[in-house]
Amino acid sequence: MNKIVIFAGCKESKILIEKIASSYIKEAExxxxxxxxxxxxxxxxxxxxxxxxxxxxxxxxxxxxxxxxNKIIIFIKNKIEAEFVINKIKNFSSIVFVKFWKNINIxxxxxxxxxxxxxxxxxxxxxHLPDVPxxxxxxxxxxxxILEVEIPPHxxxxxxxxxxxxxxxxxxxxxxxxxxxxxxxxxxxxxLPNDKLLLIGEPERLKSFFIESxxxxxxxxxxxxxxxxxLLDMQLNQKxxxxxxxxxxxxxxxxxxxxxxxxIINPTLNFKLYKLFKFKNIDIYTDYFSNDYISTLKNDIEKxxxxxxxTNNEYFYKYKKTFFEIKTPIFxxxxxxxxxxxxxxxxxxxxxxxxxxxxxxxxxxxxNLGINFxxxxxxxxxxxxxxxxxxxxxxxxxxxxxxxxxxxxxPVLKLLKRQNICLIEPFIKPPVPKITEIxxxxxxxxxxxxxxxxxxLIPIK
Numbered sequence: 001m002n003k004i005v006i007f008a009g010c011k012e013s014k015i016l017i018e019k020i021a022s023s024y025i026k027e028a029e030x031x032x033x034x035x036x037x038x039x040x041x042x043x044x045x046x047x048x049x050x051x052x053x054x055x056x057x058x059x060x061x062x063x064x065x066x067x068x069x070n071k072i073i074i075f076i077k078n079k080i081e082a083e084f085v086i087n088k089i090k091n092f093s094s095i096v097f098v099k100f101w102k103n104i105n106i107x108x109x110x111x112x113x114x115x116x117x118x119x120x121x122x123x124x125x126x127x128h129l130p131d132v133p134x135x136x137x138x139x140x141x142x143x144x145x146i147l148e149v150e151i152p153p154h155x156x157x158x159x160x161x162x163x164x165x166x167x168x169x170x171x172x173x174x175x176x177x178x179x180x181x182x183x184x185x186x187x188x189x190x191x192l193p194n195d196k197l198l199l200i201g202e203p204e205r206l207k208s209f210f211i212e213s214x215x216x217x218x219x220x221x222x223x224x225x226x227x228x229x230x231l232l233d234m235q236l237n238q239k240x241x242x243x244x245x246x247x248x249x250x251x252x253x254x255x256x257x258x259x260x261x262x263x264i265i266n267p268t269l270n271f272k273l274y275k276l277f278k279f280k281n282i283d284i285y286t287d288y289f290s291n292d293y294i295s296t297l298k299n300d301i302e303k304x305x306x307x308x309x310x311t312n313n314e315y316f317y318k319y320k321k322t323f324f325e326i327k328t329p330i331f332x333x334x335x336x337x338x339x340x341x342x343x344x345x346x347x348x349x350x351x352x353x354x355x356x357x358x359x360x361x362x363x364x365x366x367x368n369l370g371i372n373f374x375x376x377x378x379x380x381x382x383x384x385x386x387x388x389x390x391x392x393x394x395x396x397x398x399x400x401x402x403x404x405x406x407x408x409x410x411p412v413l414k415l416l417k418r419q420n421i422c423l424i425e426p427f428i429k430p431p432v433p434k435i436t437e438i439x440x441x442x443x444x445x446x447x448x449x450x451x452x453x454x455x456x457l458i459p460i461k
Contacts, residue, residue, distance in 0.1 A: 001049075002028035002070045005093075007085055008039045009055065009076030016075060017041050017101065021048070033063050055081040058088045065092045072096070079104060086112070124258065144203035152392065153193035155213050156223045156362070159355035163187050165223070171201030171209060190355075192214060201366045219256060220362040221307025224329050226258045229306040231297055233315075234268040240312060240342050245276075245323065247454075248310045252282070255366050259283055261304045266291045294322050301326050313451050324430040328450065329460040334454045341369060341422040341454060347411055347446055348375040352426040354386055356458040358396075358425050359394050365455060370401035412449045423447055427457035 008017065013034075020030065020042040023384075027447045034040045035054060042050060053061050055076065065072075067135065072095045076082040079101050085105055086097055090118055095112045102118060157165060162173040162185040176183040177196035183189065191197070199206055210221060221228065230248040232241060245262075252260040262276070264286040276282050284294075290296055293315070299307065309323070312333040316323055323330060344364055346353070364371050373390065375383065395400045405416055415421070427449045434448055447455055 003031065003067055004028050005031045005033065005064060005069055007055065007072075007074045007076050008032055008034040009074075009078060009081060010039060010420045012077075013075040014041050016073075017043065019043070028070075031069075032068075033061055033064070036058055046417055053373045055085050055384075058084075062088075066088060069093045074098060077295045088328060096397060113409070144206060145200060147201075147206040147212050148196055149199065149213055150194065150196045151191055151213055155193075157191055157192050157213050157218050157357045158358055160191050160223065161187060162191065164188055165191070168192070171205050174198045174200055194284050196452075210439045212239050220359055220366060221255060221257050221329060223307075224359075225307030226305040227259045227261050227264070228252055228255065228308045228310060229261045229300065230257075230267070230310045231293065231300070231305060233291075233293060234264060234266045236314075240314070244310060244312060244333060247278075247331065247338050250338055251308065251310065251457065255308070255363075257307060261285070261300070261302055261306070263287065263296060265293065297322060301328060307360045320431045324427065324459075329459065330427065330455075330457040332455045332457060335452045336420055336454060338422065338454045340420045343369070344369050344419050344424050344451075345415065345418075345421045346371060346373050346424050348373040348383065348387065348390075351429055352460050354389050356424070356426050357390060357461050359456075359458045361393060361399060362403070363424065365399070367422075370403065373402070373404045374407050374415075375404055377406050378410075412446050415450055415453075421453055423453050423455040425455065427455055 005419060006013065006017070008014070017030075017032065018041050021041075031049045031051065033041060033051045033053055033055070035052065037052075040050065040089055040270045042048075051061060051064070055078075061102070065238065070091050070093060072089060074082060074095065074097045076083055076098075077100055082100075084096075086095070089095070089107060089108045090112065090449075093111070097106060097112055097114050099106070100115050100118070106112065107115060120429065152201065153311070162176075168170055173185050175198040176185050177198070178192065189283070199209065201209075212219065224380065228248060228251055230244060234241070236244075248260055248262070251257075258281065260282045260283045262282065264284065267286050267288065276284060287296060290455050297309075304326055308329045309326075310331045311323070316330070316332050344360075344367075346360065360371065363369075373387075390402075394400075429445070431448050432445055447457065
């Protein structure tokens, strides 16, 4: 049987004894040392032993500590008495010391655990303040390795899977709390607005995640990655290389990525390219040994924390399966300059659109372009709900540069007549051949027919 000593030196110790008696009476023997009757409650049980002794009378009560004591609790509010007791019994057993003062002489030993009363109260108040990280302090190591965070509707992590977040941030989602229920997540679980996540991981990574989860617009390409990536095969003609570089540099200036990563395969001399070496936030790597586009792309995705890939139609369709499998946002360059783009156009006909809403509005905000949603005339319940969701999302950001346009004709044919627009689409399937889309048109493949426009393809994970 466990043997526990309690130094009861405050009115709160009376409550502690009552709780022990009501919950754990059969679990151990309790030796209670006290000075004042008002600080204790006497439990009439065989395993409760009381000693009314001055805390300074160590020679009188020290014999108790030769009973193979497992735990000592020092619950004394008088600072001088508390210091005396802790320094006298510091080597006897495992000790829990309740600290009521900011400055007190407590031995720094592995067997002494300190419960800081001031810290507990202030932390509890902090826990009730909005947008303050809610770290677990009473379980585990108590160093911030467990965090509860609520995902706001505008968060970049809404409609992402736990596996996506775990891979990106190297943290573990243990539980999702939703509508007063808890969910043990699996790889198919989606994180919804206002979900509360219980996270486990390195304290610094959890702090980083908390900050990212609360960010407003202006985070893309996060959460997909931190950098923009351009893989240049120098066997392309000079015009294609020049156009890709211009698009990558434009996006690098406009978006909140950390770096532009340019990877070169099949290297040749290109003076325009090598002028970029002088910029600190542009990294250029030349691979002299590999000329394999697919293996280079796959290896670099994780290596460089890629959040957006810049490519063109030729390479996108040539390696379409790989581009789909890597599940990373893609900027696919069209025949028009991205600098001349006057608005984003989104086909409001896909149920997956809500999952890319954070990225959609983020791109619109950073590139300072309005969004025109093209909606069909035949309204459905799902589309009406999607439309309302997008309006609410825009309202959260006070985002006013948004419009909805009904289209009676085929939206693809209507769009082909336009110029200088940029498309944003959910990337949910590998692209089919253009002839297939002509014969059997599907809305999720509409971007295939709109190759002349610059396009952002956002993966659904």
